[in-house]
Amino acid sequence: MEYTFSKSVDALSSSAVREILKLTQGNQVLSLAGGLPAEDSFPIQEMREAFNRAFDLGAKSLQYGLTDGYIPLREWVASRMKQKHMNVGLDNMLLTTGSQQAVDLLCRVYLDEGDVVLVENPTYLAAVQLFQFRGIRAIPVEGDSEGMDLEDLAKKIAQYRPKMVYVIPTFANPTGKVWSLERRQGLLAQCKANNILILEDDPYGEIQFDGEASYRSIFSLDEHPTNSCVVYTSTFSKIVAPGLRTGWAIGDQRVISMMVKAKQAVDLQSSTIDQIALHELLSRFDLESHIEKIRASYKERMEWMNELLLAQSWDGVQWEKPRGGMFLWVNLPADVDAEKLLARSVQEGVAFVPGKPFYAAEPQHNTMRLNYTLLNREDTQLAIARLGKAFTEYSKSLVTQ
Amino acid sequence: MEYTFSKSVDALSSSAVREILKLTQGNQVLSLAGGLPAEDSFPIQEMREAFNRAFDLGAKSLQYGLTDGYIPLREWVASRMKQKHMNVGLDNMLLTTGSQQAVDLLCRVYLDEGDVVLVENPTYLAAVQLFQFRGIRAIPVEGDSEGMDLEDLAKKIAQYRPKMVYVIPTFANPTGKVWSLERRQGLLAQCKANNILILEDDPYGEIQFDGEASYRSIFSLDEHPTNSCVVYTSTFSKIVAPGLRTGWAIGDQRVISMMVKAKQAVDLQSSTIDQIALHELLSRFDLESHIEKIRASYKERMEWMNELLLAQSWDGVQWEKPRGGMFLWVNLPADVDAEKLLARSVQEGVAFVPGKPFYAAEPQHNTMRLNYTLLNREDTQLAIARLGKAFTEYSKSLVTQ
Structure with missing residues (x-):
């Protein structure tokens, strides 16, 4: 049997990112990649x-x-x-x-x-x-x-x-x-x-x-x-x-x-x-208080990640502190390819999503999305430390090229 | 704002049957129309x-x-x-x-x-x-x-x-x-x-x-x-x-x-x-016994409907007793339009699905699908009696045309 798929499946072809992120399943990689809510927020x-x-x-x-x-x-x-x-x-x-x-x-x-x-x-x-x-x-x-x-x-x-x-x-x-x-x-x-x-x-x-x-x-x-x-x-x-x-x-x-x-x-x-x-x-739940708790918890996590990122003092790395939501969007130096940084990061035990797939047309390769809602305080600290190590090593490799 | 839908929505246009069946919601119409399992079978x-x-x-x-x-x-x-x-x-x-x-x-x-x-x-x-x-x-x-x-x-x-x-x-x-x-x-x-x-x-x-x-x-x-x-x-x-x-x-x-x-x-x-x-x-349920119970119950319901239909002695109405599943498929006399019969039936308080929408091309208008799994014994009896009345009246109207 030879399968001939519809034309539309071309748009479904696997991305490099998906393949890298697959490597993170079931092992010790800390993920800043997904958009998962904190599990301790579930009622x-x-x-x-x-x-x-x-x-x-x-x-x-x-x-x-x-x-x-x-x-x-x-x-x-x-x-x-x-x-x-x-x-x-x-x-x-x-x-x-x-x-x-x-x-x-x-x-x-x-x-x-x-x-x-x-x-x-x-x-x-x-x-x-x-x-x-x-x-x-x-x-x-x-x-x-x-x-x-x-x-x-x-x-x-x-x-x-x-x-x-x-x-x-x-x-x-x-x-x-x-x-x-x-x-x-x-x-x-x-x-x-x-x-x-x-x-x-x-x-x-x-x-x-x-x-x-x-x-x-x-x-x-x-x-x-x-x-x-x-x-x-x-x-x-x-x-x-x-x-x-x-x-x-x-x-x-x-x-x-x-x-x-x-x-x-x-x-x-x-x-x-x-x-x-x-x-x-x-019909019986105090949703307002629940949302307040989620807001406070996510804000704290966002502030914590922000603090950890600032402490890294990376050259040429910029972001704006979000006023809500689940993501921190990071601009890396112009010569950084976030997909390559991801490959290095996964080796260090941390994952994120490079910015490229979020662009409908010409992508910016030097962007990445970090999720701050899923991991707890300690894991976030460890994740950013690993990301720092990957970033430093990747930056060195750029200089020596 | 003027909405312009995709070409594909033409295939979604409302059918006459759907409009008739809408009339049955929330009132006393007994439905042989759906494909709903018996609720007493749910664990x-x-x-x-x-x-x-x-x-x-x-x-x-x-x-x-x-x-x-x-x-x-x-x-x-x-x-x-x-x-x-x-x-x-x-x-x-x-x-x-x-x-x-x-x-x-x-x-x-x-x-x-x-x-x-x-x-x-x-x-x-x-x-x-x-x-x-x-x-x-x-x-x-x-x-x-x-x-x-x-x-x-x-x-x-x-x-x-x-x-x-x-x-x-x-x-x-x-x-x-x-x-x-x-x-x-x-x-x-x-x-x-x-x-x-x-x-x-x-x-x-x-x-x-x-x-x-x-x-x-x-x-x-x-x-x-x-x-x-x-x-x-x-x-x-x-x-x-x-x-x-x-x-x-x-x-x-x-x-x-x-x-x-x-x-x-x-x-x-x-x-x-x-x-x-x-x-x-x-992982803990005896699914085999449960399926046996459903089979026995649906078979009994099918036999009951079959018996009720036979007792109606309608001229020129034929069906085969199914060996499984949830539906009884009925061939009506050639001059019967099942959609018109449905309209009459809903007035009498019973609904079914006319065969027409089940045909991809040329439909046979004198067919209908009866579901026997949802209604209990008494309601099935009442439903077939109502269907009988509708059929008799509809047949009379054909003769006088």
Whole structure:
């Protein structure tokens, strides 16, 4: 038998990074590579009780359910969204297998092969891969610490006639960046004027370190839900636990209902019991205090990593302290190739993700993403020490070349 | 904002049937329409305990897991497959969100727009819709009670040069049909000779009413796992519970690894906790006895429906008693349009699925699918009585036309 795959699998070919990171599985390599939440933040006991209550509800917890998701959980999400200035009804929402699936479903119902999506530069690598997998062209728009450059956005809109813009405006992956209100409004205005859909991906919005600041979602700034120019997606992965794989998308009912039909075709529905248990959890859980704890813990971890990095005193290495989220984005000296540094680092027992796969077009080779949420204090210290050793040795090898 | 959807959404447009069936939600309509397992077959107490044991394993039950699925559960499936003459390693398998997702993932990595898939006539409607959603042409092959007609298969292969054949050879949906060994071998031989992949969908294989007979999977008849011409998919939905949304696919490692990469792009992974709990259940559960109970219960329900239908003595109505599975496929008199009968039936308080959407090409309008697993004895009796009334009235209206 000779297998002939679809054209789209070309976009799925293994990356050098994935191969290196595979080497880290099951051994003593400390990982700053993933985007995993701290396991001590999971409400295990409360979740166990919530599953028990879900079973008390009887057989329906194990039966097929609605494609768009368990109604009481959708009601809970709607009420939460309302607190954040997003007023939506149940018909404006579907629950998904993580927010990753929301991105896939929207692509499938909204974009054809060859269509253009504008993205930040850099942006979430799995979104870029998903666009490529569907034959969609992802075109980067330049930006700074405030968000996308609105002039470059206008230029790219004129040049590429995109159907969609994909953004993570609050504590972006990988950069940790937060868009200013002005840039959010600017993006929205240009997209409305040009009939371009915005996919606002907000997995990290709740993980905010500076308590007072308020970052309005782009969705909330637009008329909504009807005629909204924005589809907004978020997830329980970072505020409860990722293993339940539950996210949601909200938008105009015409868009959402199409996504529901697509979901029916691709997997019928996500787990019934997980959705019911999540609702049981949330109906008795003090989520606000829980989020406060996560914020405090992640902020402490971020500050600790920042301190450890400063203590390394590497020449020409720069980063901005993130105001939220899970990642620290590092600019290395221009002559450093972060993929080569990774290979050396894995030998020393530490892994990270080089910046390259986060760029939709021309990559910057001298960037890397460090996760600070997974490892504890001691392991983070050890990881940065190992990274320091790898960096020093790698830098020496550059000089001798 | 004016929304412009992808071309593929045309395949997702609402069907008349779906609109009629929507009317049945939340009111007194008895449904023979779905494919829902009997809720009294769910091992609720055992499942509750399994989830508790999963929580005993600690935080990893709520953390991100592997895209291809929880290793101990894959090991369990591999050992189960071995009992059924299918010898596969972990690299030959991925766990999916129900077997529906396995069909989607294989389509995405193996088929391009315009490619042809041969299917039974009729076949599983959600597979047909999925093919159409991806722009794949589904071409029906004629068949009889033994399976596909091998001559028509040869003709269609020559004519359409298909890349894949999709079949449900054991207790098919919607017909309940079981393929003979000869037809299984014949399909395999032709596909091997022509380098055509077979997708063998086997959600119902365990739901067998005649205890002694042994139906070999097509996968088991082929060389495997390497160079297998078959990708086989099944699910826990019918032997444990559908609400956990856990299925699996097995095949050549090259095909499976591509499906894993596609899954990583579309939803990262299915629920961690559900997979761990399922493994906890299965490692202590007497699955064989449980399946025996389901078989006995569904056989009794099937016999009961068969008896009730016979008692109706409808003119020109025919069906074959299924040897397994969840459906009874009914041929109505030639002048009956099952969609019109459905509209009348819903008024009487009973719903079913007309045969039309199960046909990839020219539909037979005088067919319908009845599910016998969901309703209890009394409700089934009431449902068939209502169906009888609707049929009689509808038949009268035909005469007077």
